[in-house]
Amino acid sequence: MSSATLQEPAGRTRPAGPPAPRSRSRSVNRQTAAAWLLALPFVALFLAFTAGPVLGSLAMSFTDMKQxxxxxxxxxxxxGIDNYVKALSDETFRKAAFNTAYFVIVGVPLTLIAALAAAVLLDRGVKKFQSLFKVAYYLPVITSIVAIAVIWRFVLAPDSGLLNTVLSWVGIDGPNWLASKTWAMPSLIVMAMWRNFGAAMIIFLAGLQGIPHTVEEAGQIDGASSWQRFRYLILPLLRPTILFTSVTTGIGYLQFFEEPLVMTQGGPLNSTISVSMYTYQQFGFGNYGLATSMSYILFVVIAVVTFIQFRLLREK
Known part of the structure:
Protein backbone atom coordinates (compact mmCIF):
# COMPACT_ATOMS: atom_id res chain seq x y z
CA MET A 1 0.00 0.00 0.00
CA SER A 2 1.44 3.38 -1.08
CA SER A 3 1.97 6.27 1.27
CA ALA A 4 -0.58 8.30 -0.68
CA THR A 5 -3.38 6.03 0.42
CA LEU A 6 -2.52 6.66 4.08
CA GLN A 7 -2.99 10.41 3.85
CA GLU A 8 -6.14 12.10 5.14
CA PRO A 9 -8.59 13.20 2.45
CA ALA A 10 -8.36 16.85 1.56
CA GLY A 11 -10.52 19.18 3.74
CA ARG A 12 -10.94 16.66 6.57
CA THR A 13 -9.43 17.34 10.03
CA ARG A 14 -8.65 14.98 12.84
CA PRO A 15 -11.04 15.06 15.86
CA ALA A 16 -9.74 17.10 18.76
CA GLY A 17 -8.17 14.99 21.49
CA PRO A 18 -8.47 15.51 25.27
CA PRO A 19 -7.07 18.79 26.56
CA ALA A 20 -3.51 18.81 27.74
CA PRO A 21 -2.89 18.25 31.48
CA ARG A 22 -1.63 21.81 31.86
CA SER A 23 -4.84 23.17 30.30
CA ARG A 24 -7.01 21.06 32.62
CA SER A 25 -5.02 22.26 35.62
CA ARG A 26 -5.55 25.91 34.67
CA SER A 27 -9.30 25.27 34.24
CA VAL A 28 -9.56 23.64 37.69
CA ASN A 29 -7.62 26.47 39.28
CA ARG A 30 -9.93 29.06 37.72
CA GLN A 31 -13.01 27.18 38.98
CA THR A 32 -11.52 26.91 42.48
CA ALA A 33 -10.69 30.61 42.53
CA ALA A 34 -14.21 31.48 41.38
CA ALA A 35 -15.73 29.24 44.05
CA TRP A 36 -13.67 30.87 46.82
CA LEU A 37 -14.52 34.31 45.48
CA LEU A 38 -18.25 33.51 45.67
CA ALA A 39 -17.86 32.01 49.16
CA LEU A 40 -15.74 34.90 50.44
CA PRO A 41 -18.65 36.97 51.88
CA PHE A 42 -19.92 34.00 53.91
CA VAL A 43 -16.43 33.04 55.06
CA ALA A 44 -15.72 36.61 56.16
CA LEU A 45 -19.01 36.86 58.08
CA PHE A 46 -18.48 33.41 59.63
CA LEU A 47 -14.98 34.27 60.81
CA ALA A 48 -16.03 37.69 62.13
CA PHE A 49 -19.29 36.78 63.87
CA THR A 50 -19.06 33.05 64.66
CA ALA A 51 -15.58 31.54 64.69
CA GLY A 52 -13.95 34.67 66.11
CA PRO A 53 -16.29 35.10 69.09
CA VAL A 54 -16.22 31.35 69.83
CA LEU A 55 -12.42 31.27 69.94
CA GLY A 56 -12.39 34.52 71.91
CA SER A 57 -14.80 33.14 74.50
CA LEU A 58 -12.76 29.94 74.77
CA ALA A 59 -9.65 32.00 75.51
CA MET A 60 -11.67 34.12 77.97
CA SER A 61 -12.60 31.01 79.96
CA PHE A 62 -8.91 30.61 80.91
CA THR A 63 -8.61 34.16 82.25
CA ASP A 64 -9.84 36.12 85.27
CA MET A 65 -11.70 38.60 83.07
CA LYS A 66 -14.42 40.60 84.80
CA GLN A 67 -16.62 43.53 83.87
CA GLY A 80 -5.50 28.03 83.55
CA ILE A 81 -8.36 25.71 84.45
CA ASP A 82 -9.18 27.51 87.72
CA ASN A 83 -12.49 28.77 86.34
CA TYR A 84 -13.55 25.23 85.45
CA VAL A 85 -12.53 23.94 88.87
CA LYS A 86 -14.38 26.81 90.53
CA ALA A 87 -17.50 26.15 88.45
CA LEU A 88 -17.54 22.42 89.22
CA SER A 89 -17.01 23.09 92.94
CA ASP A 90 -19.75 25.74 93.08
CA GLU A 91 -22.70 24.36 95.03
CA THR A 92 -25.22 26.43 93.06
CA PHE A 93 -23.74 25.26 89.76
CA ARG A 94 -24.00 21.63 90.86
CA LYS A 95 -27.61 22.27 91.88
CA ALA A 96 -28.27 23.82 88.47
CA ALA A 97 -26.65 20.80 86.78
CA PHE A 98 -28.87 18.45 88.78
CA ASN A 99 -31.97 20.45 87.87
CA THR A 100 -30.98 20.43 84.20
CA ALA A 101 -30.40 16.66 84.24
CA TYR A 102 -33.79 16.16 85.95
CA PHE A 103 -35.46 18.35 83.34
CA VAL A 104 -33.85 16.44 80.46
CA ILE A 105 -34.24 12.89 81.78
CA VAL A 106 -37.93 13.36 82.54
CA GLY A 107 -38.89 15.94 79.93
CA VAL A 108 -37.38 14.49 76.75
CA PRO A 109 -39.04 11.03 76.98
CA LEU A 110 -42.40 12.57 77.93
CA THR A 111 -42.21 15.00 75.02
CA LEU A 112 -41.26 12.33 72.49
CA ILE A 113 -43.95 9.91 73.73
CA ALA A 114 -46.64 12.61 73.56
CA ALA A 115 -45.44 13.68 70.11
CA LEU A 116 -45.38 10.11 68.76
CA ALA A 117 -48.83 9.36 70.21
CA ALA A 118 -50.30 12.48 68.61
CA ALA A 119 -48.62 11.67 65.29
CA VAL A 120 -50.00 8.13 65.29
CA LEU A 121 -53.50 9.40 66.07
CA LEU A 122 -53.32 11.92 63.23
CA ASP A 123 -51.88 9.40 60.79
CA ARG A 124 -54.09 6.43 61.66
CA GLY A 125 -57.20 7.77 63.37
CA VAL A 126 -58.08 11.38 62.69
CA LYS A 127 -58.98 11.95 59.05
CA LYS A 128 -61.24 14.99 59.22
CA PHE A 129 -59.83 18.39 60.20
CA GLN A 130 -56.31 16.94 60.28
CA SER A 131 -54.78 20.25 59.22
CA LEU A 132 -56.62 22.02 62.05
CA PHE A 133 -55.15 19.63 64.61
CA LYS A 134 -51.66 20.09 63.16
CA VAL A 135 -51.95 23.85 63.51
CA ALA A 136 -53.35 23.57 67.04
CA TYR A 137 -50.55 21.28 68.19
CA TYR A 138 -47.81 23.31 66.53
CA LEU A 139 -49.08 26.74 67.60
CA PRO A 140 -47.38 26.69 71.06
CA VAL A 141 -44.01 26.12 69.36
CA ILE A 142 -44.13 29.51 67.64
CA THR A 143 -45.89 31.34 70.47
CA SER A 144 -43.93 33.81 72.59
CA ILE A 145 -42.75 32.49 75.94
CA VAL A 146 -44.27 35.60 77.56
CA ALA A 147 -47.73 34.69 76.27
CA ILE A 148 -47.24 31.09 77.37
CA ALA A 149 -46.13 32.28 80.82
CA VAL A 150 -49.31 34.33 81.19
CA ILE A 151 -51.43 31.28 80.29
CA TRP A 152 -49.63 28.91 82.63
CA ARG A 153 -49.55 31.37 85.50
CA PHE A 154 -53.33 31.49 85.23
CA VAL A 155 -53.53 27.68 85.08
CA LEU A 156 -51.16 27.14 88.03
CA ALA A 157 -52.25 30.03 90.27
CA PRO A 158 -52.67 28.74 93.86
CA ASP A 159 -56.08 30.25 94.71
CA SER A 160 -58.00 30.96 91.53
CA GLY A 161 -55.99 28.89 89.06
CA LEU A 162 -57.75 26.63 86.60
CA LEU A 163 -55.95 23.47 87.74
CA ASN A 164 -56.60 23.96 91.46
CA THR A 165 -60.21 24.89 90.73
CA VAL A 166 -60.75 21.62 88.89
CA LEU A 167 -59.02 19.69 91.68
CA SER A 168 -61.28 21.35 94.27
CA TRP A 169 -64.30 19.91 92.48
CA VAL A 170 -63.15 16.42 93.55
CA GLY A 171 -62.09 17.49 97.04
CA ILE A 172 -58.35 17.93 96.41
CA ASP A 173 -56.57 21.00 97.77
CA GLY A 174 -53.99 21.78 95.12
CA PRO A 175 -50.57 23.19 96.12
CA ASN A 176 -48.95 26.45 95.11
CA TRP A 177 -47.36 24.80 92.08
CA LEU A 178 -44.68 27.35 91.16
CA ALA A 179 -43.73 28.16 94.76
CA SER A 180 -43.30 24.55 95.88
CA LYS A 181 -39.86 22.90 95.86
CA THR A 182 -41.59 19.62 95.08
CA TRP A 183 -43.90 20.73 92.29
CA ALA A 184 -42.14 23.69 90.63
CA MET A 185 -39.88 21.60 88.39
CA PRO A 186 -42.61 19.11 87.35
CA SER A 187 -44.78 22.11 86.48
CA LEU A 188 -42.05 23.50 84.22
CA ILE A 189 -41.56 20.08 82.62
CA VAL A 190 -45.26 19.81 81.79
CA MET A 191 -45.27 23.34 80.40
CA ALA A 192 -42.17 22.62 78.28
CA MET A 193 -43.70 19.39 76.99
CA TRP A 194 -46.91 21.20 76.03
CA ARG A 195 -44.93 23.93 74.35
CA ASN A 196 -42.48 21.74 72.39
CA PHE A 197 -44.12 18.44 71.49
CA GLY A 198 -45.80 19.94 68.41
CA ALA A 199 -42.48 20.26 66.56
CA ALA A 200 -41.56 16.62 67.22
CA MET A 201 -45.10 15.56 66.29
CA ILE A 202 -44.80 17.12 62.81
CA ILE A 203 -41.51 15.27 62.24
CA PHE A 204 -42.94 11.98 63.51
CA LEU A 205 -45.98 12.43 61.28
CA ALA A 206 -43.74 12.95 58.25
CA GLY A 207 -41.82 9.78 59.17
CA LEU A 208 -45.02 7.74 59.54
CA GLN A 209 -46.37 8.95 56.22
CA GLY A 210 -43.09 7.92 54.56
CA ILE A 211 -43.53 4.26 55.59
CA PRO A 212 -45.24 2.20 52.83
CA HIS A 213 -48.63 0.81 53.84
CA THR A 214 -47.61 -2.54 52.31
CA VAL A 215 -45.29 -3.10 55.29
CA GLU A 216 -48.18 -2.99 57.76
CA GLU A 217 -50.42 -4.95 55.43
CA ALA A 218 -47.82 -7.72 55.26
CA GLY A 219 -47.72 -7.89 59.05
CA GLN A 220 -51.50 -8.00 59.21
CA ILE A 221 -51.57 -10.89 56.72
CA ASP A 222 -49.06 -12.76 58.91
CA GLY A 223 -51.43 -12.39 61.86
CA ALA A 224 -49.62 -9.69 63.84
CA SER A 225 -51.74 -7.57 66.16
CA SER A 226 -51.87 -3.77 65.95
CA TRP A 227 -49.37 -3.42 68.79
CA GLN A 228 -47.04 -6.04 67.29
CA ARG A 229 -47.11 -4.27 63.92
CA PHE A 230 -46.33 -0.97 65.58
CA ARG A 231 -43.63 -2.41 67.84
CA TYR A 232 -41.79 -4.65 65.38
CA LEU A 233 -42.47 -2.98 62.03
CA ILE A 234 -43.24 0.72 62.43
CA LEU A 235 -40.86 1.65 65.27
CA PRO A 236 -37.72 0.13 63.66
CA LEU A 237 -38.49 2.03 60.45
CA LEU A 238 -38.90 5.22 62.52
CA ARG A 239 -35.44 4.87 64.08
CA PRO A 240 -33.86 7.72 62.02
CA THR A 241 -36.80 9.98 62.88
CA ILE A 242 -36.57 9.08 66.56
CA LEU A 243 -32.84 9.81 66.48
CA PHE A 244 -33.36 13.23 64.94
CA THR A 245 -36.15 14.28 67.30
CA SER A 246 -34.36 12.97 70.41
CA VAL A 247 -31.14 14.81 69.50
CA THR A 248 -32.83 18.13 68.70
CA THR A 249 -35.17 17.92 71.70
CA GLY A 250 -32.35 16.88 74.03
CA ILE A 251 -30.11 19.76 72.92
CA GLY A 252 -32.95 22.23 73.43
CA TYR A 253 -33.81 20.86 76.87
CA LEU A 254 -30.17 20.87 78.02
CA GLN A 255 -30.17 24.60 77.30
CA PHE A 256 -33.51 25.31 78.96
CA PHE A 257 -33.53 28.88 80.14
CA GLU A 258 -36.70 30.77 79.32
CA GLU A 259 -39.06 28.64 81.42
CA PRO A 260 -37.39 29.18 84.83
CA LEU A 261 -36.42 32.76 84.01
CA VAL A 262 -39.99 33.81 83.19
CA MET A 263 -41.99 31.52 85.47
CA THR A 264 -39.98 31.03 88.69
CA GLN A 265 -36.77 33.13 88.43
CA GLY A 266 -34.96 29.94 89.44
CA GLY A 267 -36.85 29.52 92.72
CA PRO A 268 -37.99 28.48 95.12
CA LEU A 269 -34.55 28.11 96.75
CA ASN A 270 -32.84 27.38 93.40
CA SER A 271 -35.03 24.33 92.84
CA THR A 272 -35.62 25.31 89.18
CA ILE A 273 -32.41 27.14 88.32
CA SER A 274 -30.70 25.71 85.22
CA VAL A 275 -27.11 25.75 83.99
CA SER A 276 -27.99 28.24 81.26
CA MET A 277 -29.77 30.51 83.72
CA TYR A 278 -26.93 30.39 86.25
CA THR A 279 -24.42 31.14 83.48
CA TYR A 280 -26.58 34.10 82.45
CA GLN A 281 -26.57 35.34 86.04
CA GLN A 282 -22.77 35.12 86.22
CA PHE A 283 -22.52 37.20 83.05
CA GLY A 284 -24.83 39.73 84.70
CA PHE A 285 -22.58 39.80 87.75
CA GLY A 286 -19.62 40.59 85.48
CA ASN A 287 -17.79 37.28 86.04
CA TYR A 288 -17.03 36.76 82.36
CA GLY A 289 -14.23 34.22 82.71
CA LEU A 290 -16.26 32.04 85.08
CA ALA A 291 -19.42 32.33 82.98
CA THR A 292 -17.68 31.28 79.76
CA SER A 293 -16.18 28.26 81.50
CA MET A 294 -19.70 27.23 82.55
CA SER A 295 -20.83 27.64 78.95
CA TYR A 296 -18.11 25.30 77.71
CA ILE A 297 -18.89 22.73 80.38
CA LEU A 298 -22.47 22.73 79.09
CA PHE A 299 -21.17 22.47 75.51
CA VAL A 300 -19.13 19.38 76.39
CA VAL A 301 -22.13 17.79 78.10
CA ILE A 302 -24.31 18.45 75.04
CA ALA A 303 -21.67 16.90 72.78
CA VAL A 304 -21.37 13.79 74.99
CA VAL A 305 -25.14 13.31 75.28
CA THR A 306 -25.57 13.73 71.52
CA PHE A 307 -22.81 11.17 70.87
CA ILE A 308 -24.52 8.68 73.20
CA GLN A 309 -27.84 9.20 71.43
CA PHE A 310 -26.22 8.56 68.04
CA ARG A 311 -24.64 5.36 69.39
CA LEU A 312 -27.86 4.07 70.90
CA LEU A 313 -30.35 5.07 68.19
CA ARG A 314 -28.33 4.73 65.01
CA GLU A 315 -29.58 2.34 62.35
CA LYS A 316 -28.47 -1.26 62.83
Whole structure:
Protein backbone atom coordinates (compact mmCIF):
# COMPACT_ATOMS: atom_id res chain seq x y z
CA MET A 1 0.00 0.00 0.00
CA SER A 2 1.44 3.38 -1.08
CA SER A 3 1.97 6.27 1.27
CA ALA A 4 -0.58 8.30 -0.68
CA THR A 5 -3.38 6.03 0.42
CA LEU A 6 -2.52 6.66 4.08
CA GLN A 7 -2.99 10.41 3.85
CA GLU A 8 -6.14 12.10 5.14
CA PRO A 9 -8.59 13.20 2.45
CA ALA A 10 -8.36 16.85 1.56
CA GLY A 11 -10.52 19.18 3.74
CA ARG A 12 -10.94 16.66 6.57
CA THR A 13 -9.43 17.34 10.03
CA ARG A 14 -8.65 14.98 12.84
CA PRO A 15 -11.04 15.06 15.86
CA ALA A 16 -9.74 17.10 18.76
CA GLY A 17 -8.17 14.99 21.49
CA PRO A 18 -8.47 15.51 25.27
CA PRO A 19 -7.07 18.79 26.56
CA ALA A 20 -3.51 18.81 27.74
CA PRO A 21 -2.89 18.25 31.48
CA ARG A 22 -1.63 21.81 31.86
CA SER A 23 -4.84 23.17 30.30
CA ARG A 24 -7.01 21.06 32.62
CA SER A 25 -5.02 22.26 35.62
CA ARG A 26 -5.55 25.91 34.67
CA SER A 27 -9.30 25.27 34.24
CA VAL A 28 -9.56 23.64 37.69
CA ASN A 29 -7.62 26.47 39.28
CA ARG A 30 -9.93 29.06 37.72
CA GLN A 31 -13.01 27.18 38.98
CA THR A 32 -11.52 26.91 42.48
CA ALA A 33 -10.69 30.61 42.53
CA ALA A 34 -14.21 31.48 41.38
CA ALA A 35 -15.73 29.24 44.05
CA TRP A 36 -13.67 30.87 46.82
CA LEU A 37 -14.52 34.31 45.48
CA LEU A 38 -18.25 33.51 45.67
CA ALA A 39 -17.86 32.01 49.16
CA LEU A 40 -15.74 34.90 50.44
CA PRO A 41 -18.65 36.97 51.88
CA PHE A 42 -19.92 34.00 53.91
CA VAL A 43 -16.43 33.04 55.06
CA ALA A 44 -15.72 36.61 56.16
CA LEU A 45 -19.01 36.86 58.08
CA PHE A 46 -18.48 33.41 59.63
CA LEU A 47 -14.98 34.27 60.81
CA ALA A 48 -16.03 37.69 62.13
CA PHE A 49 -19.29 36.78 63.87
CA THR A 50 -19.06 33.05 64.66
CA ALA A 51 -15.58 31.54 64.69
CA GLY A 52 -13.95 34.67 66.11
CA PRO A 53 -16.29 35.10 69.09
CA VAL A 54 -16.22 31.35 69.83
CA LEU A 55 -12.42 31.27 69.94
CA GLY A 56 -12.39 34.52 71.91
CA SER A 57 -14.80 33.14 74.50
CA LEU A 58 -12.76 29.94 74.77
CA ALA A 59 -9.65 32.00 75.51
CA MET A 60 -11.67 34.12 77.97
CA SER A 61 -12.60 31.01 79.96
CA PHE A 62 -8.91 30.61 80.91
CA THR A 63 -8.61 34.16 82.25
CA ASP A 64 -9.84 36.12 85.27
CA MET A 65 -11.70 38.60 83.07
CA LYS A 66 -14.42 40.60 84.80
CA GLN A 67 -16.62 43.53 83.87
CA UNK A 68 -13.99 46.05 84.96
CA UNK A 69 -11.56 44.60 82.39
CA UNK A 70 -13.67 45.50 79.36
CA UNK A 71 -11.62 48.66 78.73
CA UNK A 72 -8.36 46.71 78.87
CA UNK A 73 -9.23 43.19 77.68
CA UNK A 74 -5.61 42.25 76.98
CA UNK A 75 -4.47 43.14 80.48
CA UNK A 76 -6.21 40.19 82.13
CA UNK A 77 -4.33 37.34 83.77
CA UNK A 78 -4.40 33.71 82.69
CA UNK A 79 -5.67 31.35 85.37
CA GLY A 80 -5.50 28.03 83.55
CA ILE A 81 -8.36 25.71 84.45
CA ASP A 82 -9.18 27.51 87.72
CA ASN A 83 -12.49 28.77 86.34
CA TYR A 84 -13.55 25.23 85.45
CA VAL A 85 -12.53 23.94 88.87
CA LYS A 86 -14.38 26.81 90.53
CA ALA A 87 -17.50 26.15 88.45
CA LEU A 88 -17.54 22.42 89.22
CA SER A 89 -17.01 23.09 92.94
CA ASP A 90 -19.75 25.74 93.08
CA GLU A 91 -22.70 24.36 95.03
CA THR A 92 -25.22 26.43 93.06
CA PHE A 93 -23.74 25.26 89.76
CA ARG A 94 -24.00 21.63 90.86
CA LYS A 95 -27.61 22.27 91.88
CA ALA A 96 -28.27 23.82 88.47
CA ALA A 97 -26.65 20.80 86.78
CA PHE A 98 -28.87 18.45 88.78
CA ASN A 99 -31.97 20.45 87.87
CA THR A 100 -30.98 20.43 84.20
CA ALA A 101 -30.40 16.66 84.24
CA TYR A 102 -33.79 16.16 85.95
CA PHE A 103 -35.46 18.35 83.34
CA VAL A 104 -33.85 16.44 80.46
CA ILE A 105 -34.24 12.89 81.78
CA VAL A 106 -37.93 13.36 82.54
CA GLY A 107 -38.89 15.94 79.93
CA VAL A 108 -37.38 14.49 76.75
CA PRO A 109 -39.04 11.03 76.98
CA LEU A 110 -42.40 12.57 77.93
CA THR A 111 -42.21 15.00 75.02
CA LEU A 112 -41.26 12.33 72.49
CA ILE A 113 -43.95 9.91 73.73
CA ALA A 114 -46.64 12.61 73.56
CA ALA A 115 -45.44 13.68 70.11
CA LEU A 116 -45.38 10.11 68.76
CA ALA A 117 -48.83 9.36 70.21
CA ALA A 118 -50.30 12.48 68.61
CA ALA A 119 -48.62 11.67 65.29
CA VAL A 120 -50.00 8.13 65.29
CA LEU A 121 -53.50 9.40 66.07
CA LEU A 122 -53.32 11.92 63.23
CA ASP A 123 -51.88 9.40 60.79
CA ARG A 124 -54.09 6.43 61.66
CA GLY A 125 -57.20 7.77 63.37
CA VAL A 126 -58.08 11.38 62.69
CA LYS A 127 -58.98 11.95 59.05
CA LYS A 128 -61.24 14.99 59.22
CA PHE A 129 -59.83 18.39 60.20
CA GLN A 130 -56.31 16.94 60.28
CA SER A 131 -54.78 20.25 59.22
CA LEU A 132 -56.62 22.02 62.05
CA PHE A 133 -55.15 19.63 64.61
CA LYS A 134 -51.66 20.09 63.16
CA VAL A 135 -51.95 23.85 63.51
CA ALA A 136 -53.35 23.57 67.04
CA TYR A 137 -50.55 21.28 68.19
CA TYR A 138 -47.81 23.31 66.53
CA LEU A 139 -49.08 26.74 67.60
CA PRO A 140 -47.38 26.69 71.06
CA VAL A 141 -44.01 26.12 69.36
CA ILE A 142 -44.13 29.51 67.64
CA THR A 143 -45.89 31.34 70.47
CA SER A 144 -43.93 33.81 72.59
CA ILE A 145 -42.75 32.49 75.94
CA VAL A 146 -44.27 35.60 77.56
CA ALA A 147 -47.73 34.69 76.27
CA ILE A 148 -47.24 31.09 77.37
CA ALA A 149 -46.13 32.28 80.82
CA VAL A 150 -49.31 34.33 81.19
CA ILE A 151 -51.43 31.28 80.29
CA TRP A 152 -49.63 28.91 82.63
CA ARG A 153 -49.55 31.37 85.50
CA PHE A 154 -53.33 31.49 85.23
CA VAL A 155 -53.53 27.68 85.08
CA LEU A 156 -51.16 27.14 88.03
CA ALA A 157 -52.25 30.03 90.27
CA PRO A 158 -52.67 28.74 93.86
CA ASP A 159 -56.08 30.25 94.71
CA SER A 160 -58.00 30.96 91.53
CA GLY A 161 -55.99 28.89 89.06
CA LEU A 162 -57.75 26.63 86.60
CA LEU A 163 -55.95 23.47 87.74
CA ASN A 164 -56.60 23.96 91.46
CA THR A 165 -60.21 24.89 90.73
CA VAL A 166 -60.75 21.62 88.89
CA LEU A 167 -59.02 19.69 91.68
CA SER A 168 -61.28 21.35 94.27
CA TRP A 169 -64.30 19.91 92.48
CA VAL A 170 -63.15 16.42 93.55
CA GLY A 171 -62.09 17.49 97.04
CA ILE A 172 -58.35 17.93 96.41
CA ASP A 173 -56.57 21.00 97.77
CA GLY A 174 -53.99 21.78 95.12
CA PRO A 175 -50.57 23.19 96.12
CA ASN A 176 -48.95 26.45 95.11
CA TRP A 177 -47.36 24.80 92.08
CA LEU A 178 -44.68 27.35 91.16
CA ALA A 179 -43.73 28.16 94.76
CA SER A 180 -43.30 24.55 95.88
CA LYS A 181 -39.86 22.90 95.86
CA THR A 182 -41.59 19.62 95.08
CA TRP A 183 -43.90 20.73 92.29
CA ALA A 184 -42.14 23.69 90.63
CA MET A 185 -39.88 21.60 88.39
CA PRO A 186 -42.61 19.11 87.35
CA SER A 187 -44.78 22.11 86.48
CA LEU A 188 -42.05 23.50 84.22
CA ILE A 189 -41.56 20.08 82.62
CA VAL A 190 -45.26 19.81 81.79
CA MET A 191 -45.27 23.34 80.40
CA ALA A 192 -42.17 22.62 78.28
CA MET A 193 -43.70 19.39 76.99
CA TRP A 194 -46.91 21.20 76.03
CA ARG A 195 -44.93 23.93 74.35
CA ASN A 196 -42.48 21.74 72.39
CA PHE A 197 -44.12 18.44 71.49
CA GLY A 198 -45.80 19.94 68.41
CA ALA A 199 -42.48 20.26 66.56
CA ALA A 200 -41.56 16.62 67.22
CA MET A 201 -45.10 15.56 66.29
CA ILE A 202 -44.80 17.12 62.81
CA ILE A 203 -41.51 15.27 62.24
CA PHE A 204 -42.94 11.98 63.51
CA LEU A 205 -45.98 12.43 61.28
CA ALA A 206 -43.74 12.95 58.25
CA GLY A 207 -41.82 9.78 59.17
CA LEU A 208 -45.02 7.74 59.54
CA GLN A 209 -46.37 8.95 56.22
CA GLY A 210 -43.09 7.92 54.56
CA ILE A 211 -43.53 4.26 55.59
CA PRO A 212 -45.24 2.20 52.83
CA HIS A 213 -48.63 0.81 53.84
CA THR A 214 -47.61 -2.54 52.31
CA VAL A 215 -45.29 -3.10 55.29
CA GLU A 216 -48.18 -2.99 57.76
CA GLU A 217 -50.42 -4.95 55.43
CA ALA A 218 -47.82 -7.72 55.26
CA GLY A 219 -47.72 -7.89 59.05
CA GLN A 220 -51.50 -8.00 59.21
CA ILE A 221 -51.57 -10.89 56.72
CA ASP A 222 -49.06 -12.76 58.91
CA GLY A 223 -51.43 -12.39 61.86
CA ALA A 224 -49.62 -9.69 63.84
CA SER A 225 -51.74 -7.57 66.16
CA SER A 226 -51.87 -3.77 65.95
CA TRP A 227 -49.37 -3.42 68.79
CA GLN A 228 -47.04 -6.04 67.29
CA ARG A 229 -47.11 -4.27 63.92
CA PHE A 230 -46.33 -0.97 65.58
CA ARG A 231 -43.63 -2.41 67.84
CA TYR A 232 -41.79 -4.65 65.38
CA LEU A 233 -42.47 -2.98 62.03
CA ILE A 234 -43.24 0.72 62.43
CA LEU A 235 -40.86 1.65 65.27
CA PRO A 236 -37.72 0.13 63.66
CA LEU A 237 -38.49 2.03 60.45
CA LEU A 238 -38.90 5.22 62.52
CA ARG A 239 -35.44 4.87 64.08
CA PRO A 240 -33.86 7.72 62.02
CA THR A 241 -36.80 9.98 62.88
CA ILE A 242 -36.57 9.08 66.56
CA LEU A 243 -32.84 9.81 66.48
CA PHE A 244 -33.36 13.23 64.94
CA THR A 245 -36.15 14.28 67.30
CA SER A 246 -34.36 12.97 70.41
CA VAL A 247 -31.14 14.81 69.50
CA THR A 248 -32.83 18.13 68.70
CA THR A 249 -35.17 17.92 71.70
CA GLY A 250 -32.35 16.88 74.03
CA ILE A 251 -30.11 19.76 72.92
CA GLY A 252 -32.95 22.23 73.43
CA TYR A 253 -33.81 20.86 76.87
CA LEU A 254 -30.17 20.87 78.02
CA GLN A 255 -30.17 24.60 77.30
CA PHE A 256 -33.51 25.31 78.96
CA PHE A 257 -33.53 28.88 80.14
CA GLU A 258 -36.70 30.77 79.32
CA GLU A 259 -39.06 28.64 81.42
CA PRO A 260 -37.39 29.18 84.83
CA LEU A 261 -36.42 32.76 84.01
CA VAL A 262 -39.99 33.81 83.19
CA MET A 263 -41.99 31.52 85.47
CA THR A 264 -39.98 31.03 88.69
CA GLN A 265 -36.77 33.13 88.43
CA GLY A 266 -34.96 29.94 89.44
CA GLY A 267 -36.85 29.52 92.72
CA PRO A 268 -37.99 28.48 95.12
CA LEU A 269 -34.55 28.11 96.75
CA ASN A 270 -32.84 27.38 93.40
CA SER A 271 -35.03 24.33 92.84
CA THR A 272 -35.62 25.31 89.18
CA ILE A 273 -32.41 27.14 88.32
CA SER A 274 -30.70 25.71 85.22
CA VAL A 275 -27.11 25.75 83.99
CA SER A 276 -27.99 28.24 81.26
CA MET A 277 -29.77 30.51 83.72
CA TYR A 278 -26.93 30.39 86.25
CA THR A 279 -24.42 31.14 83.48
CA TYR A 280 -26.58 34.10 82.45
CA GLN A 281 -26.57 35.34 86.04
CA GLN A 282 -22.77 35.12 86.22
CA PHE A 283 -22.52 37.20 83.05
CA GLY A 284 -24.83 39.73 84.70
CA PHE A 285 -22.58 39.80 87.75
CA GLY A 286 -19.62 40.59 85.48
CA ASN A 287 -17.79 37.28 86.04
CA TYR A 288 -17.03 36.76 82.36
CA GLY A 289 -14.23 34.22 82.71
CA LEU A 290 -16.26 32.04 85.08
CA ALA A 291 -19.42 32.33 82.98
CA THR A 292 -17.68 31.28 79.76
CA SER A 293 -16.18 28.26 81.50
CA MET A 294 -19.70 27.23 82.55
CA SER A 295 -20.83 27.64 78.95
CA TYR A 296 -18.11 25.30 77.71
CA ILE A 297 -18.89 22.73 80.38
CA LEU A 298 -22.47 22.73 79.09
CA PHE A 299 -21.17 22.47 75.51
CA VAL A 300 -19.13 19.38 76.39
CA VAL A 301 -22.13 17.79 78.10
CA ILE A 302 -24.31 18.45 75.04
CA ALA A 303 -21.67 16.90 72.78
CA VAL A 304 -21.37 13.79 74.99
CA VAL A 305 -25.14 13.31 75.28
CA THR A 306 -25.57 13.73 71.52
CA PHE A 307 -22.81 11.17 70.87
CA ILE A 308 -24.52 8.68 73.20
CA GLN A 309 -27.84 9.20 71.43
CA PHE A 310 -26.22 8.56 68.04
CA ARG A 311 -24.64 5.36 69.39
CA LEU A 312 -27.86 4.07 70.90
CA LEU A 313 -30.35 5.07 68.19
CA ARG A 314 -28.33 4.73 65.01
CA GLU A 315 -29.58 2.34 62.35
CA LYS A 316 -28.47 -1.26 62.83
Missing amino acids: RDLRTPFAVNGV
